[in-house]
Amino acid sequence: MGLFDFFKKKQKIETTEIEENTVSSIKQSGKSLNEIYAKKQNIEITKNPNEVFLLIRIYSEYIVRFIGMQLQNNYAPIAAYQKTDGEIIGYLYIAKDISYNLSAAEVISNMEIEFEKRLNEKSIKSYVILYHSNFQDDNNHSVSKKNDEFTAISIKYKTTDLKGNLGLRYFFNEDQISFDGISTFSREQNNLILKTELKEGKDYFQERVIIEEQIIENEIGLKIKKVNNGTVGDMWAGVFGFDRLNSEEGRNFLTIHSTFVLFQEPVKSNNEVLISEYASDNIIFRGVKKTYNTTRTAFPVLKTDFFVDVINKQINEWDNIDNLEAVITGNGRDTFGLIYFATDYAINKEKYHSNKKLNIELSGIIYTLEISNMPETTADGPNYSEDFTMYMPNSKRSEFGYFDFIGQLESFREIDILDNRPSSGYILKIRLITNNDIPDFFTIEMFVNKENMSFENLEIGMKLSGLFQLQGQIKE
Template sequence: MGIFDFFKKKNNRQENVSTPVQYNEMPEEKAVEKRVEEVVETIPEVPAQPIEEVKISEQYEKIRIYNDYIMYSIALQLRGDLAPISAFEKENGEVEGFAYMVTEEGYTLSAEEVIERMEKKFESELEEGKIKSYMILYHSQFDNDGNHSLATRENEFKAITMAYHFKGENQDKIALPYVFENDNITYKGIVEFSHEENNDIMNTQLVEGKNYFTNMEPIKAPEITNEAGIKVRKSNVPSLINTWSGIFGHDNFQNNPSYADHLIALLKEGKANEPDFENNKASKMEFADVKFKTLFNEEFGTIYPEIKTDFSLDFETKVISELENASNEEAIVAGPARDTFGVWFFATDYAEKRDQYLVQPHLHINLSGIAFVLDVHKDFDLPDGTKMSEEFTTYMPSKDLPNYACFDFIGKVIDFKETVLFEDGSVQGYIVKLKLITHEEMDDFFTIDVFVHKDNMRFETLTKGMKVAGLLQLQGKIAE
């Protein structure tokens, strides 16, 4: 649905949204009964008074050129988009919109960064005489208290702030407050403007099909090629928290907060480093086939699982995607393995061995995996009638999760064993030795150990030699 649909027709969501402009009315005069002793038999004709033209304030006269973009910001909010937008006035008086465009799923800018970049850009162009004015619109904490700080938490969203600057004048800000009441949004009007001026804004009609943002700047992930020939990219969107869905079971982890609470408790105990925790760390953090690793620095702390394995192969690092949102201490590493096939994996030892990853492209890597879904694979024929070989196996990057080292696969179960986590055995699963590439001369060419929680299996019984399909995340570390 386009944003214009909110203004031309109702749907279920729009019926719960109201956009009246509230204003303070003057109190009504009380009617006073007046006694008149002399009765006037004829009523003199009163000449018609000329209609007084509504005066527009000087401030609104300037601001009104941006009415389209005020309404555009409202339209975005009604569809759940709270991104900052902006517009500028050219030397010829035309007004055009400007916005940043996300071009990569793995990298974006925070609202604060967007606003800072917009302001820096427009201030420079204003000083150089390229534009006459600009306006940046964003959601703020403004509550008729002068606080135009950016809203970042759910209970902070109280107004659309308009930060503007006209050539030869001081920068200023005004705001359009709103309130949420019973799933309704009520816009209360800009206090500096009259009732008529606020209504003039709210009655502005957006033109369907018009491109309001003819100026777009793509957001590109920072990237360098270092002296070792490795391309180092920055990523700030992926979060590996859902890796735990593979350990605890997807439905369990998503619907039962006790699992996340348990991880938070382990993280706190690990950071406190109390003697009691150290004495019992092995029973809480390390199990027969899985270990939990913690990572702390001044900015953040995290915990993630590592699947134990003896499988290793030669690997050449081509690209490292460092996670800025993890202080560059977590990364997805990509490149060819065995000089033949490409893989990328979450490096569980990146925090400890970052320097080695960055300067030494040729490595020997332990690879393993965590399965999010495991199902029985049924062989199929190709569209031309060709029958697939019973030994056919394959893997390919996940279309849904391309930035998390996740792969869709068809594999063969070479072996498996049951495994449990925690002393009470509350987490039960299997370590499956899974062949992902069939090689005529080498059985374990690409045969990895994969942990799968029993609840993530869509069938009951594993058997050796069976074909399975699903989704897994690859993880790896530099082999000792």
């Protein structure tokens, strides 16, 4: 398993999501389908379309719909089937929340099993499954698993008499995608399919399968939820800058640095894991390795002295990293809600599972930082005091401990991370909850890289807003 699921660009939080599916970030084109469609003219036009073409043509709207989804960064598989009365029904898997999803291969397999059952029962006449594959004008229709493997749309089709796969090649050129058309069809046949117009306002996915979250409750009443798409990539970008790590040079630097962290001498260990660390000022780079397999991960941690009593309620274990990492939900000081990435989960898993109440050190990594523009107070609107502060779970990434905030800057300190190819930023002390009786009721330290700030000069007392991810570990 990889160290991290690699980076989306700075506007990652605003990535378009179609039909509520978890999506992958990839280049997209701003051009219309007709503008980007370009068929190679080395295939002879067929006067009498064959049976496969006649079958695929009835699914033309879904092929065009699938291309449209790709142009909006949605790479989830879709399907459609023909009922016995000829009606075409779209079929889609939807993740209930962003933290648990099935892989494309799992979805395709489940779809095929269901449609084969219906074909045998004669309740449908045919079906197609559309997905992104490694097809390159050959017979390789294996499912693409990584962004850099995407080469074509594969169309798996089946009737009682016909079955097979077709490939529709595409090519990336900077921020554009060009499509070749279905390789075994003529230019005329491709035009009939790819120039199909979609019906405005039509729901193309009349049948949807909900991917349910998997939650159990342990003996002390803690809920344990399975998560299979957690990633620490944003934490690295928060420390070194999104722009820097989105370049090839930046990705190479990260690979080298994380490997360096993982091969430091262990500072902690048990029968299951080895923990290694490398410190740069108050930023700790922590590596975690399984003792009995090759699973490993690494991430940055902001070391802090601030801690509160936390009553934990739910642990979201990251199954995709062999349960080495987790995000935990609970309440601080019996009052405010918390969702934090547990930076010591691998070594302290037993403590987290056997104790609801723990002293947790809390800190944050900021991903975007701006000077806050407080809404003006009006006669009809809410009244905001001068010391107003707040934080709230981010609408799209709350499952991973992301928060939007308006806070007051209490202090700051500039630091450089690493001596070799340094990265500059600030450790900020920000008040997130104003409590006149307890000044540090919820005032935490957070790190921000200068690249992730929309302004330059900090002043104590200023109001700041942005997005951060909360980290926590058991106080030693």
